Amino acid sequence: MNRIKHLFISVAALIGLCVMGGVAHAQSATGTIGVTGTVTLNCVVVTGGSGSAFSGTIALGELDDPTTGYLLGSLSGASPSGAEIKSFQVNCNGGHASIDLKATRLSNASGTALAGYSRNIDYTTDLILTKSDSSTQSFSYTTAPALPADTTGTLGGRMANAAGNVVVQIHNLSAENGATSILEAGSFSSTITVAISPIT
Amino acid sequence: MGVLHDKRTRLFAIAQAVIGAAVLAIASPAAAQLATGTVTAPASGTLGIPVTATVAASCQFNGAGPSGSYNVPNLNAAFSNDFDFSVSCSSAFRVGVVSSNGALVAPGTVSPGYTASAPYTVSLDLKGDTLDTGLISCDASTLTVSAGSPCASFRGPSSTTQGLRLGGPSTGTANTSLIRVSAPTYSGANTLIASSGYTDTLTVTISASP
Numbered sequence: 001m002n003r004i005k006h007l008f009i010s011v012a013a014l015i016g017l018c019v020m021g022g023v024a025h026a027q028s029a030t031g032t033i034g035v036t037g038t039v040t041l042n043c044v045v046v047t048g049g050s051g052s053a054f055s056g057t058i059a060l061g062e063l064d065d066p067t068t069g070y071l072l073g074s075l076s077g078a079s080p081s082g083a084e085i086k087s088f089q090v091n092c093n094g095g096h097a098s099i100d101l102k103a104t105r106l107s108n109a110s111g112t113a114l115a116g117y118s119r120n121i122d123y124t125t126d127l128i129l130t131k132s133d134s135s136t137q138s139f140s141y142t143t144a145p146a147l148p149a150d151t152t153g154t155l156g157g158r159m160a161n162a163a164g165n166v167v168v169q170i171h172n173l174s175a176e177n178g179a180t181s182i183l184e185a186g187s188f189s190s191t192i193t194v195a196i197s198p199i200t
Numbered sequence: 201m202g203v204l205h206d207k208r209t210r211l212f213a214i215a216q217a218v219i220g221a222a223v224l225a226i227a228s229p230a231a232a233q234l235a236t237g238t239v240t241a242p243a244s245g246t247l248g249i250p251v252t253a254t255v256a257a258s259c260q261f262n263g264a265g266p267s268g269s270y271n272v273p274n275l276n277a278a279f280s281n282d283f284d285f286s287v288s289c290s291s292a293f294r295v296g297v298v299s300s301n302g303a304l305v306a307p308g309t310v311s312p313g314y315t316a317s318a319p320y321t322v323s324l325d326l327k328g329d330t331l332d333t334g335l336i337s338c339d340a341s342t343l344t345v346s347a348g349s350p351c352a353s354f355r356g357p358s359s360t361t362q363g364l365r366l367g368g369p370s371t372g373t374a375n376t377s378l379i380r381v382s383a384p385t386y387s388g389a390n391t392l393i394a395s396s397g398y399t400d401t402l403t404v405t406i407s408a409s410p
Binding site for chain 1 (some may be wrong): 221241259260261264265266267268269270271272273274275278279283285304306311312313314318320375379381390392393394395398399400401402403404405406
């Protein structure tokens with residue numbers, strides 16, 4: 001009897017194996033695609049301009065004291081305020097930025113002023129940049145009869161992505177022939193040039 | 201004892217006949233063979249032996265399948281690139297896509313207001329002998345294995361129930377399916393940091409889905 005049982009078990013096992021061998025196995029295959037990309041170094045002006053250029057005007061208004069004709073004492077101080085400050089937002093995607101700052105004298109005419117008068121005003125301009133850690137870094141340039149070399153440097157960090165991350169201000173205005181020289185009548189103008197270039 | 205021995209002998213003979221028939225039916229189903237012989241038994245019976253079989257669906261990518269790489273020259277600008285591939289599949293099938301990063305991601309730390317993750321879209325169009333799924337799109341962010349809200353259309357890996365399904369076979373290399381990676385001009389609130397190291401990997405799998 002045992003022999004017969006073994007035989008039937010063998011038959012069942014054989015059939016089972018054969019049927020199992022025909023079960024469908026879903027096949028699969030794999031492919032791999034790589035996508036890479038680059039973001040190039042750039043600075044974009046968010047407020048105060050467009051593209052890569054920003055501009056603005058620091059309008060000081062009347063420069064002289066109407067009672068004396070001298071440069072206003074409020075403009076010769078070291079702490080700028082009001083119209084002496086201009087803000088922009090410039091977003092730079094580099095880890096750092098190189099800075100170049102320069103300015104020209106505030107002048108209403110070329111040539112030499114008469115004794116007791118001034119037609120050129122020197123001043124100091126500050127470029128204050130806010131970094132992504134909310135700290136600030138400043139660069140300064142002071143004009144002179146012979147303009148000094150540009151102020152250059154490196155912003156040690158990434159610029160903040162925030163309004164007013166670029167501030168340009170002026171202070172310490174001084175008439176070329178002294179505080180008691182009379183400013184010649186006319187329109188005084190100057191240009192401050194700021195270059196911010198992203199670097200890694 | 202003699203009677204019992206005879207019964208065993210007959211049963212043994214029947215069992216041998218059944219085994220022979222089963223093996224013959226399974227081993228050579230397509231080759232009918234004429235065999236003669238006689239099994240004599242005083243008792244007879246019928247033993248039904250169902251024999252079933254299935255042909256496994258065969259699915260594979262032709263050639264290298266969806267492969268290669270594409271370098272986006274400027275992630276701040278719009279881009280689009282197609283990866284063509286074809287499929288050999290004798291049944292309906294599914295294709296799934298998994299994104300390793302969910303975006304084009306650059307290494308390094310990111311300051312507030314900046315990001316090292318550039319979003320993009322993955323689109324899939326499967327073409328078979330007679331069917332075409334049309335172009336179906338998913339954000340890459342929904343194609344990671346850990347996506348909280350995975351794209352139901354074709355987040356992989358593929359299986360018989362997961363992935364974009366084409367309900368018929370594709371047997372010719374002329375059936376050009378495609379995977380497209382694309383993005384519009386970047387307009388995210390955070391600025392993309394400068395880097396040439398943005399990367400993502402898409403793993404594409406195909407499975408039969410009869």
